[in-house]
Amino acid sequence: MVHFSDFDTRNYPTVDVRTGYAQWVATYERTVEDAMDLAVLDRLTVPAWPEVGRAADLGCGTGRTGAWLRDRAAAGLVLDGVDLTPEMLAAARARGAHDSLTEGDVEATGLTSGAYDLVVSSLIDEHLADLGPYYREAWRLARPGGRCVLVGLHPYFIMAAGMPTHFTGEDGADIAITTHVHLVSDHLTAGLAAGWTLVEMAEAVVDDAWIALKPKWEKYRSHPVSAAYVWEKRG
Numbered sequence: 001m002v003h004f005s006d007f008d009t010r011n012y013p014t015v016d017v018r019t020g021y022a023q024w025v026a027t028y029e030r031t032v033e034d035a036m037d038l039a040v041l042d043r044l045t046v047p048a049w050p051e052v053g054r055a056a057d058l059g060c061g062t063g064r065t066g067a068w069l070r071d072r073a074a075a076g077l078v079l080d081g082v083d084l085t086p087e088m089l090a091a092a093r094a095r096g097a098h099d100s101l102t103e104g105d106v107e108a109t110g111l112t113s114g115a116y117d118l119v120v121s122s123l124i125d126e127h128l129a130d131l132g133p134y135y136r137e138a139w140r141l142a143r144p145g146g147r148c149v150l151v152g153l154h155p156y157f158i159m160a161a162g163m164p165t166h167f168t169g170e171d172g173a174d175i176a177i178t179t180h181v182h183l184v185s186d187h188l189t190a191g192l193a194a195g196w197t198l199v200e201m202a203e204a205v206v207d208d209a210w211i212a213l214k215p216k217w218e219k220y221r222s223h224p225v226s227a228a229y230v231w232e233k234r235g
Contacts, residue, residue: 002159002181009162012176017127020177021061021085024167028062028088031167033213037122037151038068039204040228046200047118047147047230049073056116056141057081058106058134059124063092069120070097080116082109107133109141116141119148126153126165126179131190135231139194142233148196151228154203155183160223187229196231203227 015023024031049072057066060081070077081098082105083089089101104110106124119138128134138148158164164179191198204226206217 002155002183004158004164004179004181007159007162007181008164010164010166010174010176012164012166012174014164014176014178016178018085020165020167020175022087023169023175024177025062025085025087025091027167028091029064032064032123034064035204035210035213036153036226038064039209040151040202040226041065041068041122041149043202043204044149044200044228044230046232047149052077052118054078054116055080055118055120056109056111056138057098058109058119058121058138059083059127060092060098060101061085061088061123063095063097065120065122066092066097067095069118080111082106082111107137109137111141113140114143116143117146118142119146121148121150121152123152123165125150125182125187126158127177128182129180131182131186132193135190135194135196138231139196139233144233144235146233147199148191148231148233149228150187150231151226154224154227155181155186156224157220157226160220184227187227191229191231195233195235197234198229199232200230201228 052073060083079098081101164176166176206220
């Protein structure tokens, strides 16, 4: 098992996920770049987004992914969101992309089994100590033939940068949120063990577009920065 502490170069004070995102919510939309996750989703060939009629957005946060999906899915999309942090859910509720929003754990959502064409999650896996419960819950929620799409930071980037998920507090100090490193093989092992079949994977690198957003990342040019996994429920 790989531990983030072996790579941490920042040594910021660290808080748990709920505490961190409750404090970050006011500036979250201004600090998270679409290039990290939504741009990667845009490049996937599976699933066919307009064919998604019902989706579960696990770790929905402020509703960024939900709004992105709402713009691309079927006109009658039913979209249910789950998140651990009430403050993030309030922001998602104000955004209005979801049909329902539930405060809960992505590993035990309480949503209806076998009801979803798509289970989608963005920028959450680094906060999960174990990937197995997530992939098993996603499997439970998906209908036969349904997909699970998870996109997040590439483990290589977390390790190379030594940078945890973090935000700047009201006093100007940087605060880290509990961060875990999951190798690509960890995702494959957990997803396959849950019954999923991998049908597509995408890895994005730091390119010109990224350097334009973050000039200091020139030293990471061509390094993997994001990864997306697309799974299908077969059998």
